[in-house]
Amino acid sequence: MNSDAKLQILIEALAAAGASALAIDGHGHVAISTMDDVALERDVAAFVAERLGRVGNGTRLVMGHAGGRLSLTVRPVAKEYGALWVVVVREVRGVAAHAGIEWLNADEVEARYEASAYGIVEGAAAVAAPVCESYARGVPLMLEGELGAGQAEIAKRLYLDGPYADEPFVSVALDELTDRGWRHLLKSSESPLFQTRLTLCIGGWHALSPQRLRELVSTMTDTALAARCHVVLTANDMPGGGESHQAAFVTERLACAVSVAPAIAEQGGASKKVAQYLSYLSDVFGTAAPSMSEEAASTLNGYRWPRNYLQLREVSERLYILVGPGVAERTVAEEVLAQEDVIKTATFGTPTLDSDLYILRPLADTERDIARLVVGYLQGNRTRAAEVLGISRTTLWRLLKDDDR
Incomplete structure (x- = not known):
């Protein structure tokens, strides 16, 4: 059997499995391909080539395409004339974008983490012990805390440092799901709940009715989700303090390891965090970083920061605009915080x-x-x-x- 006949058999076998394949070099040039769509072949090659630095012995990537999703399995192969990467491409059929469910690759997660206020001024060391416990026991990790205390960002950092960083990260915002999205989450074979080796970050528990809450927890339990994936759950404290009854129910039923993301007011040193963010802004825009007087720093340190890192970003950006390369005095800090109190009052x-x-x-x-x-x-x-x-x-x-x- 000649090589062309062998290639044709391979093409037919892949097509029967709903897949195609290509091999690329380190520059993204296609060495061989079974794909019929030349434009898509080029897009896939470029998409994978940008991420080759993260490809170890095998990586699964997700790529949006025509309102759906492609699953890309990438494996390196050594040849006498150089390294190649084989990419098996499978269209995940019947999957349209659902509000509240987002699939991300490691590079996308890292970019979002590093651009977040939490990622700019903090690390994830504070949750190291509960995370180790969560991985060891194969149980979900519940990250609790005040609004904006960095729960979602901590989940991203844990994914990047964890054992499943070569697989997709899936964020599920339960409070954004439509009825169609809810059915997809619980019933579709392509739902993230029925995959393996993913990192799932699930939040928005407060929006679930008792019936939906029981349905979701039962599905997670019956399918042993935590044994197949790393599951990070996030929950905000209620306005009066304490966790919602939905989060408490989930924590108990799933036997979660629990970690509390500390609020800025509890940590202290808010002025240092603001200074770090101002330094970041000065690097981005190529200007001198603003400084602040001791009185301004004291004002920032004494503030309650009810929206935590969400608020820290807004306050820092306003200070940067108002002060420029100058010195932030107490009166400026008070004015900016007064605006924040107006926003907080009107919102909450x-x-x-x-x-x-x-x-x-x-x-x-x-x-x-x-x-x-x-x-x-x-x-x-x-x-x-x-x-x-x-x-x-x-x-x-x-x-x-x-x-x-």
């Missing part, structure tokens, strides 16, 4: 003055209460309050004219 309904800032009412009433909040925070300094709110002193006077009568 924190008590203001004598009542909650309830937003489901006429806009004029809400604007008036926000103006009162800022003026009160700045100890009656209406000039500063107008600057913080981005309005003129005349507009501020009109908002508060009833208070002056």
Whole structure:
């Protein structure tokens, strides 16, 4: 049998299995291929070539294509004339993009981690012990903490440092799933719940009804998900403190190893974290890094940081814009934090003055209460309050004219 006949048999065998294959060199040049679609062949070769530095004895990658997903299994082979990488390409049929379910490769996870506020100023050493326990016992890891305390970023770091970094990372946001996405998650053979050697990061438990919560936990238990994949669950504390009853139910039923992501206020040293982020911004934009006075640092250190790293990013970016290469003084820090308190109050309904800032009412009433909040925070300094709110002193006077009568 000649080589052409052998190649044809290989092509037919791969096609019968719903797959095709190609071999590329270290520059992404195709040495041989069974693919009919030349454009797709070129795209696959380029996609894999960008990631060859991460390919060990075998790696599985995911690649978006035409609204679906391609599964790429990559293995190196040594030849006398140089190294080649064999790529087996399989289209995952019937899989469309589902809101709330995202498949990522290691390089994509690393890029997102390094661009996050948590990744810029922190590491994942604080959860090392529970993580080791989770891997050793083959149980899910529950990462709890305040809103924005870095749970999802810690999950990414654990994936990158863990044993499954040569397989995809799948993020599942339960609070973003449509009914169709929910059916896919629980019933489809292509659901991440029925794969092996993945790292799954599952959050948004608070959005599940009791019935859906039981269905998902039963599926995870009955299929021994934690024995096949590394499962990291994330949960935010409730506004009044403590975990949601959904997260508590999951932790108990799945016998999770538990770690708490520490809040910024608990760690202390918020000003140092802000300084690190300011330094990062200066590197990105090629400018001198702003500095801050001791009074400004003290103001930042004394702040509650209710949204943690989400808020740290916003505060740092505002300081960078306002100060430039100069020095952040206490008044600037106070103004920026006053804006944060307005956002927090409007978002979470924190008590203001004598009542909650309830937003489901006429806009004029809400604007008036926000103006009162800022003026009160700045100890009656209406000039500063107008600057913080981005309005003129005349507009501020009109908002508060009833208070002056």
